Ligand SMILES: NC(=O)c1ccc[n+]([C@@H]2O[C@H](COP(=O)([O-])OP(=O)(O)OC[C@H]3O[C@@H](n4cnc5c(N)ncnc54)[C@H](O)[C@@H]3O)[C@@H](O)[C@H]2O)c1
Protein backbone atom coordinates (compact mmCIF):
# COMPACT_ATOMS: atom_id res chain seq x y z
CA UNK A 1 0.00 0.00 0.00
CA UNK A 2 1.52 3.30 -1.07
CA UNK A 3 1.50 6.06 1.52
CA UNK A 4 0.53 9.32 -0.19
CA UNK A 5 2.93 11.87 1.28
CA UNK A 6 4.35 14.97 -0.33
CA UNK A 7 8.06 14.39 0.18
CA UNK A 8 9.45 11.11 -1.14
CA UNK A 9 12.21 10.93 1.47
CA UNK A 10 9.69 11.07 4.25
CA UNK A 11 7.29 8.79 2.46
CA UNK A 12 9.97 6.10 2.49
CA UNK A 13 10.71 6.61 6.18
CA UNK A 14 7.05 6.67 7.15
CA UNK A 15 6.30 3.77 4.84
CA UNK A 16 8.62 1.55 6.89
CA UNK A 17 6.47 2.20 9.95
CA UNK A 18 3.13 1.92 8.16
CA UNK A 19 1.17 -1.20 9.07
CA UNK A 20 -2.22 -2.47 7.82
CA UNK A 21 -2.69 -5.16 10.44
CA UNK A 22 -3.45 -5.37 14.15
CA UNK A 23 -0.65 -6.42 16.50
CA UNK A 24 -1.65 -9.40 18.63
CA UNK A 25 0.68 -11.74 20.54
CA UNK A 26 3.71 -10.49 18.65
CA UNK A 27 2.12 -11.13 15.24
CA UNK A 28 0.67 -8.83 12.55
CA UNK A 29 -2.90 -9.99 12.04
CA UNK A 30 -4.79 -8.91 8.90
CA UNK A 31 -8.56 -8.78 8.61
CA UNK A 32 -10.96 -9.53 5.77
CA UNK A 33 -12.84 -6.31 6.53
CA UNK A 34 -10.90 -3.06 6.81
CA UNK A 35 -11.33 0.55 7.88
CA UNK A 36 -9.96 3.41 5.78
CA UNK A 37 -7.81 5.99 7.56
CA UNK A 38 -8.30 9.38 5.92
CA UNK A 39 -6.22 12.54 6.04
CA UNK A 40 -8.41 15.27 7.64
CA UNK A 41 -6.58 17.91 5.60
CA UNK A 42 -7.89 16.67 2.23
CA UNK A 43 -9.83 13.42 2.70
CA UNK A 44 -7.13 11.35 0.95
CA UNK A 45 -6.47 7.74 1.91
CA UNK A 46 -3.54 7.36 4.30
CA UNK A 47 -3.91 3.67 5.11
CA UNK A 48 -6.22 0.80 5.97
CA UNK A 49 -6.47 -1.24 9.18
CA UNK A 50 -8.52 -4.31 10.12
CA UNK A 51 -12.10 -3.96 11.30
CA UNK A 52 -11.79 -6.37 14.21
CA UNK A 53 -14.25 -7.15 17.00
CA UNK A 54 -14.84 -9.34 20.02
CA UNK A 55 -13.09 -12.49 18.78
CA UNK A 56 -9.79 -10.80 17.97
CA UNK A 57 -9.96 -8.80 21.18
CA UNK A 58 -10.31 -11.98 23.20
CA UNK A 59 -7.24 -13.33 21.40
CA UNK A 60 -5.34 -10.20 22.45
CA UNK A 61 -6.48 -10.55 26.07
CA UNK A 62 -5.45 -14.20 26.03
CA UNK A 63 -2.01 -13.25 24.73
CA UNK A 64 -1.60 -10.55 27.38
CA UNK A 65 -2.78 -12.90 30.11
CA UNK A 66 -0.36 -15.60 28.99
CA UNK A 67 2.60 -13.19 28.86
CA UNK A 68 1.95 -11.32 32.08
CA UNK A 69 3.61 -13.73 34.55
CA UNK A 70 6.93 -13.87 32.71
CA UNK A 71 6.92 -10.13 32.14
CA UNK A 72 6.32 -9.46 35.85
CA UNK A 73 9.03 -12.01 36.61
CA UNK A 74 11.64 -9.83 34.96
CA UNK A 75 13.37 -7.37 37.22
CA UNK A 76 12.41 -3.71 37.15
CA UNK A 77 15.84 -3.03 35.74
CA UNK A 78 15.26 -5.45 32.86
CA UNK A 79 11.81 -4.03 32.07
CA UNK A 80 13.22 -0.52 32.34
CA UNK A 81 15.98 -1.24 29.84
CA UNK A 82 13.40 -2.35 27.26
CA UNK A 83 11.24 0.73 27.88
CA UNK A 84 14.27 2.98 27.50
CA UNK A 85 15.21 1.33 24.19
CA UNK A 86 11.62 1.79 22.98
CA UNK A 87 11.86 5.52 23.80
CA UNK A 88 15.18 5.75 21.97
CA UNK A 89 13.67 4.11 18.89
CA UNK A 90 10.78 6.57 18.92
CA UNK A 91 13.27 9.43 18.85
CA UNK A 92 15.36 7.77 16.17
CA UNK A 93 12.18 7.56 14.04
CA UNK A 94 10.85 10.93 15.18
CA UNK A 95 10.35 12.46 11.71
CA UNK A 96 8.66 9.39 10.25
CA UNK A 97 6.34 9.05 13.27
CA UNK A 98 5.52 12.76 13.02
CA UNK A 99 4.66 12.50 9.34
CA UNK A 100 2.43 9.51 9.93
CA UNK A 101 0.68 11.38 12.77
CA UNK A 102 0.16 14.55 10.72
CA UNK A 103 -1.17 12.44 7.85
CA UNK A 104 -3.83 10.72 9.97
CA UNK A 105 -4.58 13.36 12.63
CA UNK A 106 -3.80 16.64 10.88
CA UNK A 107 -1.75 18.54 13.45
CA UNK A 108 1.13 20.70 12.16
CA UNK A 109 4.32 18.72 11.61
CA UNK A 110 6.12 20.66 14.32
CA UNK A 111 3.39 19.77 16.81
CA UNK A 112 3.46 16.14 15.71
CA UNK A 113 7.21 16.04 16.19
CA UNK A 114 6.69 17.56 19.62
CA UNK A 115 4.18 14.87 20.48
CA UNK A 116 6.62 12.12 19.46
CA UNK A 117 9.14 13.49 21.97
CA UNK A 118 6.39 13.96 24.58
CA UNK A 119 5.20 10.37 24.05
CA UNK A 120 8.75 9.00 24.25
CA UNK A 121 9.29 10.92 27.49
CA UNK A 122 6.71 8.73 29.25
CA UNK A 123 8.56 5.55 28.25
CA UNK A 124 11.80 7.13 29.37
CA UNK A 125 10.36 8.30 32.69
CA UNK A 126 8.76 4.97 33.53
CA UNK A 127 11.89 3.09 32.51
CA UNK A 128 13.32 4.64 35.66
CA UNK A 129 10.18 4.15 37.77
CA UNK A 130 10.36 0.40 36.96
CA UNK A 131 13.44 0.23 39.19
CA UNK A 132 11.84 2.12 42.07
CA UNK A 133 8.79 0.06 42.99
CA UNK A 134 9.28 -0.37 46.71
CA UNK A 135 7.36 -1.76 49.67
CA UNK A 136 7.51 -1.26 53.41
CA UNK A 137 8.28 -3.04 56.69
CA UNK A 138 5.74 -1.54 59.10
CA UNK A 139 5.92 -1.15 62.81
CA UNK A 140 4.08 -4.30 64.08
CA UNK A 141 0.98 -4.21 66.26
CA UNK A 142 2.37 -7.06 68.40
CA UNK A 143 5.82 -8.24 69.39
CA UNK A 144 5.33 -11.61 67.69
CA UNK A 145 4.15 -10.19 64.39
CA UNK A 146 5.91 -8.59 61.43
CA UNK A 147 4.06 -6.51 58.80
CA UNK A 148 5.49 -6.59 55.29
CA UNK A 149 3.94 -4.55 52.46
CA UNK A 150 4.86 -5.20 48.87
CA UNK A 151 3.51 -3.73 45.60
CA UNK A 152 2.71 -6.09 42.75
CA UNK A 153 1.43 -5.49 39.19
CA UNK A 154 -2.36 -5.49 38.88
CA UNK A 155 -2.11 -7.83 35.87
CA UNK A 156 -3.61 -7.46 32.37
CA UNK A 157 -4.44 -3.85 31.47
CA UNK A 158 -6.89 -2.69 28.80
CA UNK A 159 -6.51 0.80 27.39
CA UNK A 160 -8.84 2.77 25.11
CA UNK A 161 -7.37 5.98 23.72
CA UNK A 162 -8.46 9.03 21.68
CA UNK A 163 -7.47 10.47 18.31
CA UNK A 164 -6.13 13.87 19.39
CA UNK A 165 -2.77 12.63 20.70
CA UNK A 166 -2.33 9.32 18.88
CA UNK A 167 0.99 8.39 20.50
CA UNK A 168 1.21 10.20 23.85
CA UNK A 169 -2.13 8.96 25.16
CA UNK A 170 -0.90 5.40 24.62
CA UNK A 171 2.60 5.71 26.10
CA UNK A 172 1.16 7.64 29.09
CA UNK A 173 -0.54 4.33 29.90
CA UNK A 174 1.76 1.68 28.43
CA UNK A 175 4.78 3.24 30.15
CA UNK A 176 3.63 2.78 33.75
CA UNK A 177 1.77 -0.43 32.95
CA UNK A 178 4.81 -2.20 31.52
CA UNK A 179 7.11 -0.66 34.13
CA UNK A 180 4.93 -2.14 36.87
CA UNK A 181 5.04 -5.59 35.26
CA UNK A 182 1.60 -5.49 33.63
CA UNK A 183 0.78 -6.41 30.06
CA UNK A 184 -1.57 -4.33 27.93
CA UNK A 185 -4.16 -4.44 25.15
CA UNK A 186 -4.63 -1.04 23.48
CA UNK A 187 -7.59 0.04 21.37
CA UNK A 188 -6.62 3.30 19.69
CA UNK A 189 -9.15 5.53 17.96
CA UNK A 190 -10.15 4.15 14.57
CA UNK A 191 -9.48 7.67 13.28
CA UNK A 192 -5.76 7.49 14.13
CA UNK A 193 -4.66 3.85 14.43
CA UNK A 194 -1.53 4.10 12.30
CA UNK A 195 0.53 5.84 14.97
CA UNK A 196 -0.37 3.10 17.46
CA UNK A 197 0.69 0.41 14.99
CA UNK A 198 3.97 2.23 14.31
CA UNK A 199 4.53 2.19 18.07
CA UNK A 200 3.92 -1.57 18.05
CA UNK A 201 6.38 -1.95 15.20
CA UNK A 202 9.04 -0.21 17.34
CA UNK A 203 8.11 -2.28 20.39
CA UNK A 204 9.23 -5.37 18.52
CA UNK A 205 12.61 -3.82 17.82
CA UNK A 206 12.90 -2.65 21.43
CA UNK A 207 12.56 -6.23 22.66
CA UNK A 208 9.08 -6.02 24.21
CA UNK A 209 8.18 -9.73 24.44
CA UNK A 210 5.23 -11.10 22.46
CA UNK A 211 1.89 -10.61 24.21
CA UNK A 212 3.12 -7.77 26.42
CA UNK A 213 1.94 -4.97 24.11
CA UNK A 214 -1.06 -5.60 21.84
CA UNK A 215 -3.00 -3.24 19.53
CA UNK A 216 -6.48 -4.07 18.24
CA UNK A 217 -9.00 -1.83 16.51
CA UNK A 218 -12.28 -1.91 14.58
CA UNK A 219 -15.75 -2.24 16.07
CA UNK A 220 -15.22 -0.04 19.11
CA UNK A 221 -18.33 -1.05 21.10
CA UNK A 222 -17.67 -4.76 20.49
CA UNK A 223 -14.03 -4.38 21.49
CA UNK A 224 -15.03 -2.31 24.50
CA UNK A 225 -17.47 -4.97 25.65
CA UNK A 226 -14.64 -7.50 25.85
CA UNK A 227 -12.13 -5.13 27.44
CA UNK A 228 -14.59 -4.04 30.13
CA UNK A 229 -16.18 -7.47 30.68
CA UNK A 230 -13.36 -10.04 30.48
CA UNK A 231 -12.38 -10.90 34.05
CA UNK A 232 -8.78 -11.57 33.00
CA UNK A 233 -8.49 -7.81 32.47
CA UNK A 234 -7.78 -6.39 35.90
CA UNK A 235 -7.33 -2.74 35.02
CA UNK A 236 -9.20 -0.55 32.52
CA UNK A 237 -7.82 2.84 31.58
CA UNK A 238 -9.67 5.22 29.28
CA UNK A 239 -8.86 8.56 27.73
CA UNK A 240 -11.62 10.22 25.79
CA UNK A 241 -14.95 11.94 26.12
CA UNK A 242 -16.73 12.07 29.44
CA UNK A 243 -19.84 10.38 28.05
CA UNK A 244 -17.98 7.33 26.74
CA UNK A 245 -15.79 7.20 29.82
CA UNK A 246 -18.84 6.97 32.07
CA UNK A 247 -20.33 4.23 29.91
CA UNK A 248 -17.20 2.09 29.93
CA UNK A 249 -16.37 2.65 33.57
CA UNK A 250 -19.84 1.44 34.53
CA UNK A 251 -19.28 -1.77 32.56
CA UNK A 252 -16.09 -2.46 34.50
CA UNK A 253 -18.07 -2.76 37.72
CA UNK A 254 -19.24 -6.27 36.75
CA UNK A 255 -15.73 -7.64 37.24
CA UNK A 256 -14.53 -5.01 39.77
CA UNK A 257 -11.68 -3.76 37.64
CA UNK A 258 -9.31 -0.99 38.66
CA UNK A 259 -10.41 1.99 36.54
CA UNK A 260 -8.65 5.22 35.60
CA UNK A 261 -10.28 7.89 33.44
CA UNK A 262 -8.92 10.91 31.60
CA UNK A 263 -12.00 12.70 30.35
CA UNK A 264 -13.22 16.00 28.96
CA UNK A 265 -12.34 19.47 30.17
CA UNK A 266 -13.76 22.97 30.21
CA UNK A 267 -10.71 24.97 31.21
CA UNK A 268 -11.10 28.55 32.44
CA UNK A 269 -8.21 30.83 31.46
CA UNK A 270 -8.38 33.76 33.90
CA UNK A 271 -6.58 37.06 33.21
CA UNK A 272 -6.56 39.69 35.96
CA UNK A 273 -5.97 43.41 35.52
CA UNK A 274 -2.58 43.01 37.24
CA UNK A 275 -1.39 40.29 34.83
CA UNK A 276 1.54 40.58 32.46
CA UNK A 277 -0.69 40.98 29.39
CA UNK A 278 2.03 40.07 26.89
CA UNK A 279 2.60 36.81 28.77
CA UNK A 280 -1.14 36.20 29.04
CA UNK A 281 -1.59 36.63 25.28
CA UNK A 282 1.21 34.13 24.60
CA UNK A 283 -0.25 31.74 27.15
CA UNK A 284 -3.73 32.00 25.65
CA UNK A 285 -2.40 31.33 22.15
CA UNK A 286 -0.47 28.27 23.36
CA UNK A 287 -3.29 26.88 25.45
CA UNK A 288 -6.24 27.65 23.17
CA UNK A 289 -4.87 26.97 19.70
CA UNK A 290 -2.55 23.97 20.21
CA UNK A 291 -3.73 21.08 18.00
CA UNK A 292 -6.35 23.47 16.54
CA UNK A 293 -7.94 23.68 19.97
CA UNK A 294 -8.38 19.90 20.12
CA UNK A 295 -6.80 19.16 23.47
CA UNK A 296 -8.49 18.30 26.75
CA UNK A 297 -6.59 21.08 28.55
CA UNK A 298 -7.26 23.85 26.03
CA UNK A 299 -8.49 27.13 27.42
CA UNK A 300 -12.21 26.68 26.80
CA UNK A 301 -13.40 29.91 28.45
CA UNK A 302 -11.13 32.96 28.57
CA UNK A 303 -12.15 35.12 31.55
CA UNK A 304 -10.67 38.63 31.36
CA UNK A 305 -11.05 41.24 34.08
CA UNK A 306 -12.91 44.28 32.76
CA UNK A 307 -9.97 46.68 33.05
CA UNK A 308 -7.99 44.80 30.38
CA UNK A 309 -10.71 42.90 28.50
CA UNK A 310 -10.95 45.08 25.38
CA UNK A 311 -7.19 45.51 24.95
CA UNK A 312 -6.62 41.78 25.47
CA UNK A 313 -9.38 40.91 22.97
CA UNK A 314 -8.03 43.16 20.21
CA UNK A 315 -4.47 41.95 20.67
CA UNK A 316 -5.48 38.28 20.71
CA UNK A 317 -7.54 38.77 17.54
CA UNK A 318 -4.64 40.52 15.81
CA UNK A 319 -2.39 37.55 16.59
CA UNK A 320 -4.73 34.81 15.42
CA UNK A 321 -5.19 36.57 12.09
CA UNK A 322 -1.52 35.91 11.38
CA UNK A 323 -1.87 32.12 11.74
CA UNK A 324 -0.84 30.00 8.74
CA UNK A 325 -3.73 27.55 8.39
CA UNK A 326 -3.23 24.57 6.08
CA UNK A 327 -2.27 20.92 5.51
CA UNK A 328 0.60 19.98 7.79
CA UNK A 329 2.44 17.94 5.12
CA UNK A 330 2.40 20.77 2.57
CA UNK A 331 4.74 23.08 4.44
CA UNK A 332 5.11 25.08 7.67
CA UNK A 333 1.73 25.74 9.28
CA UNK A 334 0.45 27.06 12.62
CA UNK A 335 -2.91 25.30 12.52
CA UNK A 336 -4.19 22.19 10.82
CA UNK A 337 -7.69 20.83 10.20
CA UNK A 338 -10.23 19.61 12.71
CA UNK A 339 -10.55 15.84 12.86
CA UNK A 340 -13.86 15.55 10.98
CA UNK A 341 -17.02 17.27 9.77
CA UNK A 342 -18.78 16.77 13.12
CA UNK A 343 -16.05 18.82 14.79
CA UNK A 344 -16.53 21.55 12.16
CA UNK A 345 -20.27 21.64 12.81
CA UNK A 346 -19.76 21.90 16.58
CA UNK A 347 -17.30 24.77 16.17
CA UNK A 348 -19.74 26.66 13.93
CA UNK A 349 -22.59 26.04 16.37
CA UNK A 350 -20.57 27.44 19.27
CA UNK A 351 -19.61 30.54 17.28
CA UNK A 352 -23.14 31.19 16.01
CA UNK A 353 -24.60 30.69 19.50
CA UNK A 354 -22.11 33.07 21.16
CA UNK A 355 -22.69 35.78 18.55
CA UNK A 356 -26.48 35.36 18.68
CA UNK A 357 -26.30 35.95 22.43
CA UNK A 358 -24.38 39.22 22.05
CA UNK A 359 -20.76 38.12 21.68
CA UNK A 360 -18.64 40.37 19.42
CA UNK A 361 -16.83 38.44 16.63
CA UNK A 362 -13.33 39.95 16.27
CA UNK A 363 -11.59 37.31 14.10
CA UNK A 364 -12.48 34.17 12.12
CA UNK A 365 -15.86 32.61 12.79
CA UNK A 366 -16.27 30.34 9.78
CA UNK A 367 -14.96 27.27 7.99
CA UNK A 368 -12.07 27.90 5.56
CA UNK A 369 -12.60 26.55 2.04
CA UNK A 370 -10.27 28.56 -0.17
CA UNK A 371 -7.84 26.76 -2.47
CA UNK A 372 -5.92 23.92 -0.83
CA UNK A 373 -8.26 24.06 2.17
CA UNK A 374 -11.37 23.19 0.18
CA UNK A 375 -11.27 19.43 0.81
CA UNK A 376 -10.26 19.63 4.48
CA UNK A 377 -11.90 20.33 7.83
CA UNK A 378 -10.33 23.75 8.34
CA UNK A 379 -11.86 26.30 10.72
CA UNK A 380 -10.60 29.87 10.97
CA UNK A 381 -8.89 30.73 14.28
CA UNK A 382 -11.62 32.67 16.01
CA UNK A 383 -11.88 35.30 18.76
CA UNK A 384 -15.21 36.42 20.22
CA UNK A 385 -15.36 39.16 22.88
CA UNK A 386 -17.97 39.72 25.58
CA UNK A 387 -19.38 36.21 25.40
CA UNK A 388 -22.28 35.76 27.84
CA UNK A 389 -21.93 33.11 30.52
CA UNK A 390 -24.89 31.07 29.29
CA UNK A 391 -23.35 30.58 25.85
CA UNK A 392 -22.78 27.02 24.59
CA UNK A 393 -19.01 27.50 24.55
CA UNK A 394 -19.12 28.23 28.27
CA UNK A 395 -21.06 25.07 29.02
CA UNK A 396 -19.53 22.56 26.58
CA UNK A 397 -16.03 21.59 25.53
CA UNK A 398 -15.59 23.38 22.17
CA UNK A 399 -12.61 21.34 20.93
CA UNK A 400 -11.91 23.84 18.15
CA UNK A 401 -9.84 27.02 17.56
CA UNK A 402 -12.54 29.27 19.02
CA UNK A 403 -11.53 31.66 21.83
CA UNK A 404 -14.55 33.02 23.71
CA UNK A 405 -13.78 35.92 26.07
CA UNK A 406 -15.95 36.44 29.14
CA UNK A 407 -15.68 39.72 31.04
CA UNK A 408 -15.57 39.71 34.87
CA UNK A 409 -15.22 42.35 37.60
CA UNK A 410 -13.98 40.70 40.81
CA UNK A 411 -11.86 37.74 41.92
CA UNK A 412 -14.81 36.08 43.63
CA UNK A 413 -16.85 36.40 40.45
CA UNK A 414 -14.05 34.83 38.42
CA UNK A 415 -13.88 31.88 40.81
CA UNK A 416 -17.65 31.39 40.67
CA UNK A 417 -17.67 31.41 36.87
CA UNK A 418 -14.61 29.17 36.62
CA UNK A 419 -16.00 26.53 38.97
CA UNK A 420 -19.49 26.56 37.44
CA UNK A 421 -18.97 23.33 35.45
CA UNK A 422 -18.97 19.55 36.03
CA UNK A 423 -15.51 19.41 34.50
CA UNK A 424 -12.39 19.77 36.59
CA UNK A 425 -9.32 19.05 34.51
CA UNK A 426 -7.17 22.15 33.92
CA UNK A 427 -7.43 25.85 34.79
CA UNK A 428 -5.11 28.80 34.15
CA UNK A 429 -4.52 32.05 36.04
CA UNK A 430 -2.50 35.09 35.03
CA UNK A 431 -1.69 37.50 37.84
CA UNK A 432 1.36 39.18 39.31
CA UNK A 433 -0.19 39.51 42.74
CA UNK A 434 1.57 37.15 45.15
CA UNK A 435 -1.35 36.60 47.51
CA UNK A 436 -3.71 36.04 44.60
CA UNK A 437 -1.26 33.50 43.17
CA UNK A 438 -1.86 31.44 46.32
CA UNK A 439 -5.60 32.05 46.65
CA UNK A 440 -6.58 31.15 43.11
CA UNK A 441 -5.16 27.58 42.77
CA UNK A 442 -6.63 26.79 46.18
CA UNK A 443 -10.06 28.11 45.15
CA UNK A 444 -10.24 26.48 41.70
CA UNK A 445 -11.83 22.99 41.59
CA UNK A 446 -9.44 21.47 39.04
CA UNK A 447 -6.84 18.74 38.97
CA UNK A 448 -4.22 21.00 37.42
CA UNK A 449 -3.69 24.78 37.53
CA UNK A 450 -1.30 26.70 35.29
CA UNK A 451 -0.10 29.87 37.02
CA UNK A 452 1.28 32.39 34.50
CA UNK A 453 1.70 29.60 31.95
CA UNK A 454 -0.59 28.08 29.33
CA UNK A 455 1.33 24.80 29.00
CA UNK A 456 1.28 22.43 31.97
CA UNK A 457 1.71 18.94 30.50
CA UNK A 458 4.90 17.02 31.25
CA UNK A 459 5.86 13.45 32.07
CA UNK A 460 7.34 14.76 35.34
CA UNK A 461 3.98 15.85 36.77
CA UNK A 462 0.70 14.08 37.67
CA UNK A 463 -1.84 14.73 34.89
CA UNK A 464 -5.51 14.29 35.66
CA UNK A 465 -8.79 15.80 36.72
CA UNK A 466 -11.37 15.99 39.49
CA UNK A 467 -15.16 15.93 39.37
CA UNK A 468 -16.31 14.56 35.98
CA UNK A 469 -12.93 15.02 34.29
CA UNK A 470 -11.56 11.76 35.53
CA UNK A 471 -10.05 9.40 38.07
CA UNK A 472 -6.38 8.74 38.72
CA UNK A 473 -3.20 10.43 37.52
CA UNK A 474 -0.86 9.79 34.59
CA UNK A 475 2.81 10.75 34.57
CA UNK A 476 5.32 11.33 37.39
CA UNK A 477 5.89 8.78 40.16
CA UNK A 478 2.20 9.18 41.03
CA UNK A 479 1.44 7.52 37.69
CA UNK A 480 2.62 4.12 38.88
CA UNK A 481 -0.06 3.77 41.58
CA UNK A 482 -2.83 2.90 39.10
CA UNK A 483 -0.93 -0.19 37.94
CA UNK A 484 0.14 -1.61 41.31
CA UNK A 485 -1.70 -3.54 43.99
CA UNK A 486 -0.66 -3.34 47.63
CA UNK A 487 -0.23 -6.73 49.33
CA UNK A 488 0.23 -7.26 53.07
CA UNK A 489 2.12 -10.17 54.58
CA UNK A 490 1.42 -10.47 58.31
CA UNK A 491 4.10 -12.79 59.69
CA UNK A 492 3.49 -14.64 62.96
CA UNK A 493 6.79 -15.41 64.72
N1 LIG B 1 -8.20 14.06 30.04
C1 LIG B 1 -7.37 13.70 29.10
O1 LIG B 1 -6.18 13.39 29.34
C2 LIG B 1 -7.83 13.66 27.67
C3 LIG B 1 -6.86 13.50 26.68
C4 LIG B 1 -7.29 13.48 25.35
C5 LIG B 1 -8.63 13.60 25.03
N2 LIG B 1 -9.54 13.74 26.02
C6 LIG B 1 -10.95 13.90 25.70
O2 LIG B 1 -11.33 13.00 24.64
C7 LIG B 1 -12.32 13.61 23.82
C8 LIG B 1 -11.85 13.57 22.37
O3 LIG B 1 -11.45 12.25 22.05
P1 LIG B 1 -12.40 11.28 21.23
O4 LIG B 1 -13.28 12.04 20.32
O5 LIG B 1 -11.56 10.19 20.67
O6 LIG B 1 -13.33 10.68 22.41
P2 LIG B 1 -14.31 9.44 22.31
O7 LIG B 1 -14.79 9.22 23.67
O8 LIG B 1 -15.27 9.63 21.20
O9 LIG B 1 -13.36 8.22 21.88
C9 LIG B 1 -12.29 7.85 22.72
C10 LIG B 1 -12.00 6.37 22.47
O10 LIG B 1 -13.14 5.63 22.88
C11 LIG B 1 -13.53 4.76 21.84
N3 LIG B 1 -14.97 4.54 21.96
C12 LIG B 1 -15.99 5.36 21.64
N4 LIG B 1 -17.18 4.78 21.93
C13 LIG B 1 -16.88 3.55 22.45
C14 LIG B 1 -17.64 2.45 22.93
N5 LIG B 1 -18.98 2.51 22.98
N6 LIG B 1 -17.00 1.35 23.38
C15 LIG B 1 -15.65 1.29 23.37
N7 LIG B 1 -14.87 2.29 22.92
C16 LIG B 1 -15.48 3.40 22.47
C17 LIG B 1 -13.13 5.48 20.58
O11 LIG B 1 -13.05 4.58 19.50
C18 LIG B 1 -11.78 6.03 21.00
O12 LIG B 1 -10.81 5.02 20.88
C19 LIG B 1 -12.47 15.03 24.32
O13 LIG B 1 -13.58 15.11 25.17
C20 LIG B 1 -11.19 15.27 25.13
O14 LIG B 1 -11.35 16.23 26.14
C21 LIG B 1 -9.17 13.79 27.35
Ligand SMILES: O=C[C@H](O)CS(=O)(=O)O
Nearest residue numbers: 164165294295296297457
Ligand atom coordinates in the same frame (compact mmCIF):
# COMPACT_ATOMS: atom_id res chain seq x y z
O1 LIG C 1 -5.81 16.24 25.11
C1 LIG C 1 -5.32 15.92 26.17
C2 LIG C 1 -3.86 15.67 26.28
O2 LIG C 1 -3.60 15.13 27.54
C3 LIG C 1 -3.15 16.91 25.95
S1 LIG C 1 -1.57 17.12 26.62
O3 LIG C 1 -0.64 17.14 25.45
O4 LIG C 1 -1.25 16.01 27.53
O5 LIG C 1 -1.58 18.41 27.29
